[in-house]
Structures are given as structure tokens and as C-alpha cells.
Amino acid sequence: MVDHYSIVPQIEHYGCMVDLLGRAGLLDKALSFIRNMPMELDAVIWAALLGACRIYKNVEIAELALQKLIELEPKNPANFVMLSNIYKDLGRWEDVARLKIAMRDTGFRKLPGxxxxxxxxxxxxxxxxxxxxxxxxxxxxxxxxxxxxxxxxxxxxxxxxxxxxx
Structure with a gap:
């Protein structure tokens, strides 16, 4: 981008790439891309990866993304709900219950749509x-x-x- 367009990539550009890779099902490449980003990561980056994990039911990367999101936005219940939905989609009801108990114990509530x-x-x-x-x-x-x-x-x-x- 710098050589052809004189544009220095910002976090929004990197976020688009994470989203594109994730939507294409290339979750490992998206994670590798994130790990090699030359800047401090924000919650939007990890939330894009978590959203793609729901589409492709990748619990391992989803759990990692949630851990990063907890560090960045510890009071955002939407992140927990997203992982809970992945567990639900996979029929992992014990994990759903565990996550809901953790949310309740920390005072989180899912906000209405x-x-x-x-x-x-x-x-x-x-x-x-x-x-x-x-x-x-x-x-x-x-x-x-x-x-x-x-x-x-x-x-x-x-x-x-x-x-x-x-």
C-alpha cells in the first residue's frame, strides 16, 4: 500500500484483512496475520476473529480470541455470548452452562437486541x-x-x- 498508493496501513486496514481471512474460513491464517501485526491490537480485531470462529465452529481459536477480548474489554458481555453461541451450535451444553454461570457470577447480562x-x-x-x-x-x-x-x-x-x- 505504501509503495503503490502512499498509504500507511492503519489498524482498520488490518481489521479488514482479518475479517476477510476469517470469512473465507482461513482462521489459522487470520490468527497468524494478527500475531504478525506491527501495532497494538484492539478489541475489533479479536472480535472479527471470534465472529469468524462462530461461522466455522472453531472452538480453539474462539477461546483464544475471548481471552484476548477479556483483557481488552473485560466488561463486554457480547464476547461471552459469542463463545456461548459457538458452544451451543456444537451441542457443548456443559460449556454453555459453565460460561453462563461465569457471566452471572461476574454480573454480566446479555443486553436485548x-x-x-x-x-x-x-x-x-x-x-x-x-x-x-x-x-x-x-x-x-x-x-x-x-x-x-x-x-x-x-x-x-x-x-x-x-x-x-x-
């Missing part, structure tokens, strides 16, 4: 399983219609995580 949309020049927030919104019935009716339309075009929803945390 939140979506934000802009509609008619205003911003609206929606939280997972929250039915306090004044237009809840209308929203669910529209979502049901959209879901039916998507299914008619071949969409098959992945419902494996729907009951998690309930």
Missing part, C-alpha cells in the same frame, strides 16, 4: 421481545405480511436462536 430505523424524519428504536411500543399490533401485522412474502419467494428463517435467553 435493538434495531433502529428512520421513518418520516424521526428515529424509532425496537427492542427484542418488547411489546410496549404504541404501534406493536400494527408492527407485528406488517412483519407477518413481510415474512409471508419472503417465504413465498423461498426464504427459510433460521429459528435456532429464537428462544435463547427466554
Amino acid at each position: 435493538c434495531s433502529v430505523i428512520e421513518c418520516n424524519d424521526s428515529v424509532v428504536e425496537f427492542y427484542s421481545l418488547d411489546e410496549r411500543h404504541s404501534e406493536t399490533e400494527s408492527i407485528y401485522r406488517i412483519l407477518k405480511g413481510l415474512t409471508m412474502l419472503l417465504r413465498s419467494h423461498g426464504y427459510v428463517p433460521n429459528l435456532t436462536d429464537v428462544t435463547q435467553g427466554i
Whole structure:
């Protein structure tokens, strides 16, 4: 990059490479790339690797990534949830339980999912399983219609995580 474009690679560029390698399933290469980065690593780098580990169900690298994330962001429960989801995907229920106990003992809670949309020049927030919104019935009716339309075009929803945390 320096020779051809006079751009010195920043951590964001390295993060993109980790993400690309991870999404391609090249987790060992992504880890090697991380270990050879010429700068101090941030949580985004390790979180990208952890996310790729979920896709490819690589527990060994995921556990290493979580350890690094704990050092960088010890109070971020999302990192624990990601590893817990990997364990769950692999049917490692004892590990799921162990991690959930560790999260509970340290006071962590999984935060509810939140979506934000802009509609008619205003911003609206929606939280997972929250039915306090004044237009809840209308929203669910529209979502049901959209879901039916998507299914008619071949969409098959992945419902494996729907009951998690309930």
C-alpha cells in the first residue's frame, strides 16, 4: 500500500484483512496475520476473529480470541455470548452452562437486541421481545405480511436462536 498508493496501513486496514481471512474460513491464517501485526491490537480485531470462529465452529481459536477480548474489554458481555453461541451450535451444553454461570457470577447480562430505523424524519428504536411500543399490533401485522412474502419467494428463517435467553 505504501509503495503503490502512499498509504500507511492503519489498524482498520488490518481489521479488514482479518475479517476477510476469517470469512473465507482461513482462521489459522487470520490468527497468524494478527500475531504478525506491527501495532497494538484492539478489541475489533479479536472480535472479527471470534465472529469468524462462530461461522466455522472453531472452538480453539474462539477461546483464544475471548481471552484476548477479556483483557481488552473485560466488561463486554457480547464476547461471552459469542463463545456461548459457538458452544451451543456444537451441542457443548456443559460449556454453555459453565460460561453462563461465569457471566452471572461476574454480573454480566446479555443486553436485548435493538434495531433502529428512520421513518418520516424521526428515529424509532425496537427492542427484542418488547411489546410496549404504541404501534406493536400494527408492527407485528406488517412483519407477518413481510415474512409471508419472503417465504413465498423461498426464504427459510433460521429459528435456532429464537428462544435463547427466554
